[in-house]
Amino acid sequence: MLEPQHWVERYGDYLFNFAMVRVNDREKAEDLVQETFLAGLKGKDRFMGKSSERTWLTSILKRKVIDIYRKQYSSKESSLDAYERDVSDGDFYRSEDPFRGHWLDGKGPNSYSLLPEGEMEQKELARFIQLCVEGLPTQLAAAFIMKMIDEEDSDKICKELGITPSNLWVMLHRARLRMRDCLEKKWLK
């Protein structure tokens, strides 16, 4: 049974954090949380009780976030054959001979390991991961979050964002490049 009178205090923080990771904008995230609660209230008769209140509200918020992603993707070029054209990412690799395609100085990995030791540091790692995800360019963040955090099927991601599978794999590659770089810098600082 739904208890809307307790939603804000029970789920406000959680939904806000959920939205912040995905849109990286406080005002937008606050608006999304408010819209989610209002949509939940309007649609409470459709709640079947198959999931928890929080899961149900989160699914409403997820749909709103995907609408934002779709608007951003539809306004940018998305039809390029990314795999063939953009395998090389200029921020990380040399673009000129004789070592074209090799790591730029300071851009490759410095250490062998990213993972922390000890349980205490897992929370810290999670916090750093969240901060690095929020630092991703929006288009890369959308693909990365939907695949790696929301664990959506690749076909569904492509359909929701209006991109090709090639676009998706390049975006995930670029997101991982940046995530690794960010985590190594933050974590080992």
Next chain:
Amino acid sequence: MVFMSKRMIACDEASFLISYRSDHRLGLLRWWQLNFHLFTCHLCRKYAHQIGELNHSMEVYKEECSHESCAHHLSPAAGNRIGEAFKQELNAK
């Protein structure tokens, strides 16, 4: 494809394949190209290890952040504003 016509790949293509194989099985040619490159390039060996750790770390993230807020909290002002707007709507029903 330009990529397929080369026998030896550089770090940019190797790192793409390292990412790609997180979600797919590589075909034989690409598997050979990647593993030959990894044999010769210590930076890409480190990169491959770190990407494996990154993929694993996302599981840690999901575990740590699935039950509570990881980093961000609604400000009291925002919480009050949302609460008031929601209360008005609730009372109207």
